[in-house]
Amino acid sequence: MAAADELAFHEFEEASNLLAETPDAVTTSGSGQLTPQGHVAVAVDSGGSYGAEEEVEESDKTALLQEKQQPGFWTFGYYQSFFDVDTCQVLDRIKGSLLPRPGHNFVRHRLRNRPDLYGPFWICATLAFVLAVTGNLTLVLAQRRDPSIHYSPQFHKVTVAGVTIYCYVWLVPLALWGFLRWRKRVRERVGPYTFLETVCVYGYSLFVFIPTVVLWLIPVPWLQWLFGALALALSAASLVFTLWPVVREDTRLVAAVLLSTVVLLHALLATGCKPLPLEPLAPPPQATSLPLNLLPPPTPRSQVT
Structure with missing residues (x-):
């Protein structure tokens, strides 16, 4: 019986501390009750474990992030x-x-x-x-x-x-x-x-x-x-x-x-x-014929007897 009184007093002390921080809050003894809009609900269970659901959700998210591994750089998913x-x-x-x-x-x-x-x-x-x-x-x-x-x-x-x-x-x-x-x-x-x-x-x-x-x-x-x-x-x-x-x-x-x-x-x-400026091709050199007086004299062929 004394243990139950101590537990109830402990719950009341926690609720009082939370209400001191948020004066407009409304305390409820369970997590399933609805509160009016514009008020802050402070849920205190008999075991003193308020906010346990948030901790479970955070742990689930952390586990999911750990399971999701980053693909290696040699895989297609990485790029x-x-x-x-x-x-x-x-x-x-x-x-x-x-x-x-x-x-x-x-x-x-x-x-x-x-x-x-x-x-x-x-x-x-x-x-x-x-x-x-x-x-x-x-x-x-x-x-x-x-x-x-x-x-x-x-x-x-x-x-x-x-x-x-x-x-x-x-x-x-x-x-x-x-x-x-x-x-x-x-x-x-x-x-x-x-x-x-x-x-x-x-x-x-x-x-x-x-x-x-x-x-x-x-x-x-x-x-x-x-x-x-x-x-x-x-x-x-x-x-x-x-x-x-x-x-x-x-x-x-x-x-x-x-x-x-x-x-x-x-x-x-x-x-x-930028493209370079284009230059026309140089015309091919034309072959010029030398005058007859400048042509070298023909070399005589040696006759074979």
């Missing part, structure tokens, strides 16, 4: 998550790369910690294909204007453009990510992006060159350079505005050299995409 994006997300990220704004971080506002490889992969493939096609079209149009220019299909341009662009999108971000990781050890305040985020930023920054390469078919040199400079400015600005929140914590010298290197490499890629 499937990097292509799990819809059309709206890809278009939104392309729009963000075409319209860079100061203070607008592409990684934080567009990627939102969910980088993808779908957009960068197809942007690089499309750019390589467009470069090869426009390169051949440039030769065809030039031959129509000047018959002295010889045209032959150059299918190797697809391979050259593809290898160059994919190497740029993977190797340059790898070097940049490694350098920022090294600087993080030197200066703890420098926090780099992940490698996939860096690749994603570089991949989407190349989209502006796809319409630019098509516009380069216009045979006006100054207009071609204008389109190229505009595309380079937009693409480089997207990279600089994205990398600036990371490198600004470093020294001014390191930040200036790093951003200058990024812009310089981007400018080299843009210059390599």
Whole structure:
């Protein structure tokens, strides 16, 4: 009997403490009763184990998360998550790369910690294909204007453009990510992006060159350079505005050299995409006949007796 009184007093003491924290709360002696809307229900069982159901649910969730294992990098499921994006997300990220704004971080506002490889992969493939096609079209149009220019299909341009662009999108971000990781050890305040985020930023920054390469078919040199400079400015600005929140914590010298290197490499890629000016083939040398008085005298043949 004394044990029951102590248990009841213990329940009343716990309920009093909870009511002191929430004065508008309503106490119930069971977990199955309903409470009016706008009140906080404090359920105290006879065993003093309120909130046991929440603990059971949390333990179940933890067990489910532990059972769900991350697939290995050699499996298809590991890479499937990097292509799990819809059309709206890809278009939104392309729009963000075409319209860079100061203070607008592409990684934080567009990627939102969910980088993808779908957009960068197809942007690089499309750019390589467009470069090869426009390169051949440039030769065809030039031959129509000047018959002295010889045209032959150059299918190797697809391979050259593809290898160059994919190497740029993977190797340059790898070097940049490694350098920022090294600087993080030197200066703890420098926090780099992940490698996939860096690749994603570089991949989407190349989209502006796809319409630019098509516009380069216009045979006006100054207009071609204008389109190229505009595309380079937009693409480089997207990279600089994205990398600036990371490198600004470093020294001014390191930040200036790093951003200058990024812009310089981007400018080299843009210059390599621009078609070279075509020059007509030199006419073959014509054979000229020497006058008779300049011809060497014939050598006499030795007669055999």
